[in-house]
Amino acid sequence: MRAHVISRNFAILSAGQVVSRLFAFAITIHLTRSLQAEGFGIIVFATSVLAYAALIVDCGFNAFGPIEVARIRPDVSHLVRNVVGLRLLLTLAAFGALALFVWLVPLDRITAAILLMYGFSLVISAVQLEWVFSGLENMRLVAISEIVDQAILAAGVFALVHHPEQVVRVPLIYLLAKLGAAVFLIAAFRRQVGSFRPAFDWKQIRRVIPGALPFAGTTVVSMFSHNFDIVLVGLTLGTAAAGVYGAAYRVIWVPTVLITAYHVALRPSLARGYLLGLESVSGLLKRSMRLSTAFAVGVVVGGFLLADEIILFLFGTTYAAAALPFRVLLISFALLVFSRKYRLILTCFNRQLVDLRIMALTAMLNVAGNFLLIPRYGLLGAALATLISELAILLLTYALTRVLIGHVPLGRFLLKPFLCSLVMAAVIVLTPSLHVLARILMAGSAYVVFLFLLKVVSRNEIEVVLAALKPGTVIHD
Numbered sequence: 001m002r003a004h005v006i007s008r009n010f011a012i013l014s015a016g017q018v019v020s021r022l023f024a025f026a027i028t029i030h031l032t033r034s035l036q037a038e039g040f041g042i043i044v045f046a047t048s049v050l051a052y053a054a055l056i057v058d059c060g061f062n063a064f065g066p067i068e069v070a071r072i073r074p075d076v077s078h079l080v081r082n083v084v085g086l087r088l089l090l091t092l093a094a095f096g097a098l099a100l101f102v103w104l105v106p107l108d109r110i111t112a113a114i115l116l117m118y119g120f121s122l123v124i125s126a127v128q129l130e131w132v133f134s135g136l137e138n139m140r141l142v143a144i145s146e147i148v149d150q151a152i153l154a155a156g157v158f159a160l161v162h163h164p165e166q167v168v169r170v171p172l173i174y175l176l177a178k179l180g181a182a183v184f185l186i187a188a189f190r191r192q193v194g195s196f197r198p199a200f201d202w203k204q205i206r207r208v209i210p211g212a213l214p215f216a217g218t219t220v221v222s223m224f225s226h227n228f229d230i231v232l233v234g235l236t237l238g239t240a241a242a243g244v245y246g247a248a249y250r251v252i253w254v255p256t257v258l259i260t261a262y263h264v265a266l267r268p269s270l271a272r273g274y275l276l277g278l279e280s281v282s283g284l285l286k287r288s289m290r291l292s293t294a295f296a297v298g299v300v301v302g303g304f305l306l307a308d309e310i311i312l313f314l315f316g317t318t319y320a321a322a323a324l325p326f327r328v329l330l331i332s333f334a335l336l337v338f339s340r341k342y343r344l345i346l347t348c349f350n351r352q353l354v355d356l357r358i359m360a361l362t363a364m365l366n367v368a369g370n371f372l373l374i375p376r377y378g379l380l381g382a383a384l385a386t387l388i389s390e391l392a393i394l395l396l397t398y399a400l401t402r403v404l405i406g407h408v409p410l411g412r413f414l415l416k417p418f419l420c421s422l423v424m425a426a427v428i429v430l431t432p433s434l435h436v437l438a439r440i441l442m443a444g445s446a447y448v449v450f451l452f453l454l455k456v457v458s459r460n461e462i463e464v465v466l467a468a469l470k471p472g473t474v475i476h477d
Contacts, residue, residue: 069135
């Protein structure tokens with residue numbers, strides 16, 4: 001019965017995330033074309049800076065909160081009222097930091113105004129209750145709130161944003177969308193739990209803060225690793241450059257979401273290796289490495305050859321310069337596919353602190369790389385900094401996994417996918433006159449056929465993948 005509940009909740013939440021992310025990608029394409037690089041860059045830059053201020057308001061509770069709610073269900077109302085009260089106080093510090101940033105950094109008037117407008121969403125962030133309903137295992141409401149958020153945002157930008165001069169409308173629509181999602185969950189909380197008025201029981205606040213802060217640290221490290229380059233590009237090269245670079249990143253985001261979901265599905269099966277030993281899951285690891293390698297090689301080779309066409313098809317000629325950093329980011333994605341496997345093994349084998357140290361070290365490397373390379377190489381430099389940090393993550397996670405846990409193959413499964421990718425490359429080269437979507441379909445189909453012919457994948461492997469993606473399923477060798 002318990003497994004059924006977990007499976008159902010995971011399925012509902014996953015479905016909500018898929019729908020909300022489809023909305024998000026459609027919004028991105030619309031904004032890139034409507035606002036052009038300069039306007040879209042302002043939005044990308046502003047939301048990237050806002051994310052750092054939001055870390056102050058979050059204070060680790062989005063990750064730690066569900067755990068605490070699950071532990072003290074009878075006293076959830078008191079906990080929530082105190083956390084909301086604390087986060088509303090932190091909003092003052094967060095908005096103050098944002099205002100200080102706007103005052104100290106030389107921004108143009110429109111960018112500064114839009115950034116401050118986005119800053120008002122910090123108040124809404126303080127009262128968002130997704131973490132509460134996650135802890136209560138009511139994933140249906142969490143999923144609905146995510147869809148409400150993105151649906152309002154999509155409706156607003158598609159209806160009201162059609163020209164670069166309308167860029168100022170985007171943060172207003174964003175605020176409305178966040179407010180709608182927050183009000184939905186607040187109303188549900190009052191119906192199901194009780195009072196929502198903020199409170200300040202400092203004894204309880206002091207008790208929960210030590211548990212939340214480590215999660216806050218992990219989030220900070222991740223933030224610097226994944227969007228510091230966009231902030232620095234905006235500051236040094238201008239918001240138009242940030243828009244071009246942000247467009248390239250948005251395309252990489254799609255396969256990254258898929259590979260992340262796959263590894264989340266694998267976690268329960270790999271976790272049993274902690275009790276039974278690495279050898280007990282070695283077959284699963286080899287199978288998973290072979291399949292993810294085939295996926296990475298296909299995405300990288302196909303994307304690398306069709307980079308110009310993909311960028312132009314999605315975003316238009318204004319973003320043509322995104323093709324070069326996009327190619328470099330594709331290689332970074334391939335490294336991420338491999339390193340994510342080793343990071344998953346480390347965390348499943350109770351080595352979370354090792355993983356955090358690796359991510360903190362490589363985040364510092366990423367920041368230093370951006371400072372050194374962006375002034376010299378521009379958008380290419382930002383992409384190279386990401387590539388270097390992803391390479392460092394892969395080397396460190398591989399080495400430490402081998403030392404602390406055991407050997408997991410790294411490059412053993414590259415040869416056959418690479419041979420199959422040559423067929424895919426030939427299809428792409430021989431069909432220059434076809435539409436990019438037709439070339440992707442033909443080349444991808446040829447690649448998959450040869451993966452089967454060379455026995456990189458089989459019908460059994462596909463069934464295993466589908467089983468891995470089925471919520472609540474534990475994969476056996």
